[in-house]
Amino acid sequence: MEVFQLLVSGVSQGCVYGLIALGFVLIYKATEMVNFAQGDLMMVGAFMAVTFVNVLGMPFLSGVLAALVAMAVIGVVLERLLLRPMIGEPHFAVLMLTIGLGFVLRAIAGAIWGSNPRPLETPYSGRVLEIGELVIGFESIAIVGGTLLLCGLLFGFFRFTRLGIAMQAASQNQLAAYYVGIPVKRIYSLVWALSAVIATCAGILTAPVSLVDPLMGFIGIKAFAAAIVGGFGSLPGAIIGGLVVGLAEQFAGLYLPPGFADMSAYVILLVMLVLRPQGLFATMHRKKV
Amino acid sequence: MRFIRKTRYEQDLALFRHGGQRFWYGLLLLVLLAAPLLLDRFYLGELALVFIYAIAGVGLMLLVGYTGLVSLGHAAFLAIGAYAQAYLLVRGWPFPAALAAATLLTAAVGGLVALPAVRMTGIYLAVATLAFAVIVEHLIMNWTSVTGGFRGMAVPAATWLGMDFTGPTAFYLLCLGVLVLVLWLALNLLRSPSGRAMLAVRDSEISAESMGIHIARTKALAFALSAGFTGLAGGLFAHKIGYLAPDAFTFLISIQLLLMVVVGGLGSLHGAVFGAIFIGLLPQGLAVLRDTLPPAVAQLPGLEPGIFGLILILFLIYEPLGIYGRWIKVRAWLDAFPLYRRATHKRQKQYLRTERLQ
Secondary structure (H helix, E strand, C coil): CHHHHHHHHHHHHHHHHHHHHHHHHHHHHHHCCCCCCHHHHHHHHHHHHHHHHHHCCCCHHHHHHHHHHHHHHHHHHHHHHHHHHHCCCCHHHHHHHHHHHHHHHHHHHHHHHCCCCECCCCCCCCCEEEECCEEEEHHHHHHHHHHHHHHHHHHHHHHHCHHHHHHHHHHHEHHHHHHCCCCHHHHHHHHHHHHHHHHHHHHHHHCCCCCECCCHHHHHHHHHHHHHHCCCCCHHHHHHHHHHHHHHHHHHHHHCCCCHHHHHHHHHHHHHHHHCCCCCCCCECCCCC | CCCCCCCCCHHHHCCCCCHHHHHHHHHHHHHHHHHHHHCCHHHHHHHHHHHHHHHHHHHHHHHHHHCCCCCCCHHHHHHHHHHHHHHHHHCCCCHHHHHHHHHHHHHHHHHHHHHHHCCCCHHHHHHHHHHHHHHHHHHHHHCHHHHCHHHCEECCCCEECCEECCCHHHHHHHHHHHHHHHHHHHHHHHHCHHHHHHHHHHHCHHHHHHCCCCHHHHHHHHHHHHHHHHHHHHHHHHHHHCEECHHHCCHHHHHHHHHHHHHHCCCCHHHHHHHHHHHHHHHHHHHHHHHHCCHHHHCCCCHHHHHHHHHHHHHHHHCCCHHHHHHHHHHHHHHHCCCCCHHHHCCCCCCCECCECC
16 A cells, blocks of 8 residues: 555656656757756746735636746746847857756745745645545645646647647757748747746646745756656656656655665666666757768 | 967977966966965965865866866765865875875766766766766765765864975965966866867867767766866865865855856866856855845845856856956957957857757
8 A cells, every 4th residue: 555655646746847847848849958947937936826826815726827827928038038149059058047047046036935935725735535545635636637637738739739830840940940931039938938837837736745935946956857767858758757757756765775765866867868868758869960 | 469470380289379478377376376475364265265166177177168068066076075085084094195096086986977978968968967966965965984974074184294284375385286287287188189189079079080089088088087186176175174064065066166167268277267266256245245235135045046147147148258258358459459340259140950850
């Protein structure tokens, strides 16, 4: 029974990693930029939801919607101000820039909301579902359900809509995309908005389980491990990588000496990079000359 | 603009390009040697710290600036050097032997890390080094018999043959000497075939490979040397802080080291030194800033990393070549005055082509 309990918490934690990883992958797929501040976007999104729902007293669903809209705007503004000048610069420079952005976001969040952890009040917090001896919190169900729903929406978006296909085109060759009339710059803004929205979803789903504080974005690094395990350019890979990392963490905590649980994500990452550097679902092959 | 008329091949290999350089660097060295007579002990301590940062910066610059491999985990090498130094001194090794062993050990670890790392490029490598650094941090916390875990461990005093390196002047001179040695080694390396191979790998792996350069060996060498220099800095750093604890070597330190080479200017040893001066002076500047700000703002917990991040962003957008790049522009302006043309250093717009095949 203990194993099933761990399985449930591992899957729900893995879905959170997967959702953040989804944001990484989305931005990487569309703009070939690696956004290290994804975890911090999640943190800001969760704080937005706390502000709208707890502080301003809006109903839960409209508060969440307001948070999503606010974060989409923040995503566009960040892209316009910081990432737009970096188009065409080396990957490394963009990576460093987003690391810096993460530090700045953390400082700003600390200044506005303070460093004390805050809970997010949801209609489903505290309720549990009991199946035999198994106890599943509604929070976990919400995380898994929300992840599945979001994945379905994104799959449809990239497969069937003009905008989604334009995003893929822009990701494959900026210049060629310009030539066929795709507004590449506007597409990049929209990708950042979408990615910020996904990060906010992850933040809102995980907020009832882990409290909201300025340092919660650090799980973004573990989500990064998830994205790499899944192969950096693959959307289903991100979710599966998240599940692998989440489950490994729970079971390492049970079977291995203390200290290994925190390390397990990174050990998996290193093993993965050594054995199969292109990830489980590879999209990158040999570099063209 | 100074044009050098080269008449002998040895001029291409000379350590200094012309007499002016020899004069100014000699003068700088003399001033630094005379500094203990003029400055009080607080500033000597700060300068020694700047030198230690510069040693680590040269190490990281070899990797990031000259070989084009990004490491987000150099704090781990700093930690390995520092703990090895402290552990060996506790076991009774003489000071120079411990420092040399700490350097070699860190270089060996760097070489081991390089074995899998040479197969990766770009972000994959950066993330692998990050994972390595986190694993080292957890090892330090949990391997209590060697590192003391969270309790930390005291670093024994640095003494050898009756010489005591613990005083501010002696430690300052020691750090200065090591920095000059490291800079000399790095300059020699960069003029040698191995160093030029690193530059070739940075600029294009494919053309380097087709020129007959062994890519994996070059990258592994760069990793080992970079780790070794950083470990050496770590050994000195251990004496500087006096008491080692795991929280002295976090992810933030790795970022700070990377910030140092980026802000200083990638691809130049000047950049490593400029970056070290910048990083060394920044906390002092922030302390002054805190006094002038209203207390509500000045007491914010994340202020310092936030300002680090902001500076990093501004440099990356407006001056990707860092302080050294700005200095080159200022020098060109002075050389050409009043005929400097604004387009001289204009950046060319680039387009990125994907590395993925779909």
